[in-house]
Amino acid sequence: MNMPQWLKDAVFYEIYPPSFQDSDGDGIGDLQGIISRLDYIKDLGCNALWLNPCFDSPFRDGGYDIRDYKKVAPRYGTNDDLIGLFHEAHRRGIRVLLDLVPGHTSDTHPWFIESSRYEPNEYSGRYIWTDHPFTGIGGHPYISGMTERYGAYMLNFFASQPALNYGWLHRTEKWMSAVDSPEAIATKEAMKDIMRFWLEKGCDGFRVDMADSLVKNDDENKSATAAIWRDVRNMLDREYPEAAMVSEWNNPVQAVNAGGFHMDFYLDWGWCANGYNTLLRDYEMGQEDRSYFRRDGHGDIHRFLDEYLPRYEAVKDRGYISLFTCNHDTPRAARTLDTDELKTAWAMILTMPGVPFVYYGDEIGMRFLDVRSKEGGYHRTGSRTPMQWDDTANYGFSTAEKDRLYLPVDPAEDAPTVQAQKDDPDSLYNTVKEVIRLRHENPDLQADGPFEVLIAEGTDFVYRRGSLIVAMNPSAETSVLHHPSFAGKKILYRIKDVQLADALILPPSSFVILK
Numbered sequence: 001m002n003m004p005q006w007l008k009d010a011v012f013y014e015i016y017p018p019s020f021q022d023s024d025g026d027g028i029g030d031l032q033g034i035i036s037r038l039d040y041i042k043d044l045g046c047n048a049l050w051l052n053p054c055f056d057s058p059f060r061d062g063g064y065d066i067r068d069y070k071k072v073a074p075r076y077g078t079n080d081d082l083i084g085l086f087h088e089a090h091r092r093g094i095r096v097l098l099d100l101v102p103g104h105t106s107d108t109h110p111w112f113i114e115s116s117r118y119e120p121n122e123y124s125g126r127y128i129w130t131d132h133p134f135t136g137i138g139g140h141p142y143i144s145g146m147t148e149r150y151g152a153y154m155l156n157f158f159a160s161q162p163a164l165n166y167g168w169l170h171r172t173e174k175w176m177s178a179v180d181s182p183e184a185i186a187t188k189e190a191m192k193d194i195m196r197f198w199l200e201k202g203c204d205g206f207r208v209d210m211a212d213s214l215v216k217n218d219d220e221n222k223s224a225t226a227a228i229w230r231d232v233r234n235m236l237d238r239e240y241p242e243a244a245m246v247s248e249w250n251n252p253v254q255a256v257n258a259g260g261f262h263m264d265f266y267l268d269w270g271w272c273a274n275g276y277n278t279l280l281r282d283y284e285m286g287q288e289d290r291s292y293f294r295r296d297g298h299g300d301i302h303r304f305l306d307e308y309l310p311r312y313e314a315v316k317d318r319g320y321i322s323l324f325t326c327n328h329d330t331p332r333a334a335r336t337l338d339t340d341e342l343k344t345a346w347a348m349i350l351t352m353p354g355v356p357f358v359y360y361g362d363e364i365g366m367r368f369l370d371v372r373s374k375e376g377g378y379h380r381t382g383s384r385t386p387m388q389w390d391d392t393a394n395y396g397f398s399t400a401e402k403d404r405l406y407l408p409v410d411p412a413e414d415a416p417t418v419q420a421q422k423d424d425p426d427s428l429y430n431t432v433k434e435v436i437r438l439r440h441e442n443p444d445l446q447a448d449g450p451f452e453v454l455i456a457e458g459t460d461f462v463y464r465r466g467s468l469i470v471a472m473n474p475s476a477e478t479s480v481l482h483h484p485s486f487a488g489k490k491i492l493y494r495i496k497d498v499q500l501a502d503a504l505i506l507p508p509s510s511f512v513i514l515k
């Protein structure tokens with residue numbers, strides 16, 4: 001299998017399009033706005049972007065309810081603007097991944113409208129329908145009574161998102177298509193057609209939404225869904241060998257090894273314990289926060305490593321685990337971590353193997369805001385507020401009146417901005433920028449660089465990345481560490497006054513890279 005070589009040194013930046021930069025004063029971010037901020041992204045050191053869906057949509061789920069996969073949503077611009085973004089990004093050495101939503105469309109998509117007609121037609125099998133309006137779909141959510149078609153249709157997520165039909169592995173009803181039925185294959189080919197459409201126009205690959213959700217009644221290894229993605233990967237290897245795919249699957253062994261994804265996200269989904277939440281978001285309502293990066297969390301790095309290491313070992317020769325600072329579905333870590341805690345956390349995420357993702361605004365510690373749900377965001381909306389650039393109106397996000405903004409900006413007096421942090425060498429922004437710079441400068445710190453845990457005891461965490469050693473102490477107590485590998489090393493980079501003599505002395509909330 002082919003591996004796009006640019007992934008080795010990729011550091012991604014995720015952009016939620018309506019909230020990054022408004023260029024035309026209508027209060028909503030747009031593609032020209034993103035283009036105008038590419039120099040900022042390059043200067044930060046990120047060399048790849050992931051854009052959340054920017055396609056035509058009624059926006060009942062932030063654009064994850066697509067009405068036309070081949071058309072940019074007018075509020076963000078035109079297809080030509082997106083092609084212009086590819087071009088301007090490439091000029092700066094930045095790749096662009098779009099968001100592919102293969103599991104469902106909007107219920108306003110022409111495929112669905114056709115599919116819900118009384119008369120059978122080309123799209124009748126594009127979605128999952130039962131053969132009777134009073135027949136449900138085993139524990140799956142469905143809708144009945146809304147269409148002239150005689151049947152009920154399955155949902156993949158919200159009520160406005162009918163499930164596309166990739167077939168069922170275990171078929172228990174006669175209306176369930178086989179995975180190799182013409183209609184299931186047509187759905188897969190339609191997705192490949194959309195991928196080719198944008199790849200031809202210059203996009204560099206896709207983040208794949210709910211990538212594990214395609215085949216229903218799949219086995220526990222998701223082998224039928226994985227087979228579809230392997231087929232897609234074969235297409236990319238043959239036709240677009242530089243294109244990359246990252247999955248929202250949260251199971252790197254299935255996604256990478258079986259499905260052929262280049263990268264899989266390590267997500268914060270509470271129900272699949274992978275250790276990630278123990279780093280940043282280990283709080284339940286009314287319970288003490290035990291997050292590793294909390295100074296008072298009394299953390300234990302083993303709660304992360306015991307889950308991470310077997311997964312890392314299993315996929316490391318085939319693809320990457322992607323750790324992120326946050327995403328558009330996840331509470332921003334600044335909700336519970338202060339600036340010093342965020343510095344050590346981001347420094348770790350940016351020095352681990354695999355391909356890291358920075359969520360827009362996390363480089364300045366943007367906060368999780370208590371705001372009203374927007375476009376199906378619900379609790380997630382608080383992580384989707386406008387980027388805070390400078391001290392002009394609306395922090396430079398938009399020239400629109402406040403009440404026309406897509407979402408409110410941070411009302412706090414001390415809301416973080418890029419401008420305020422740029423000139424402060426000790427800021428979170430400059431910490432992130434410096435660690436990214438060191439990652440680019442030292443191949444050992446990159447996706448493929450060797451990784452070996454040297455010390456993992458409570459809050460003490462030390463790992464070797466080839467010729468470099470990374471150590472951190474997120475706790476409130478100074479830590480004094482001894483290890484033979486420290487001999488002959490010098491401090492390359494440190495957060496807080498870390499000292500190296502006979503021992504490595506790590507003050508509270510500190511981080512160091514030794515060379």
Ligand code: NOJ
Nearest residue numbers: 061064157209210328329
């Ligand atoms: C995952 C996306 O990240 C989320 O924002 C969306 O609501 C669901 N998938 C449904 O597409």
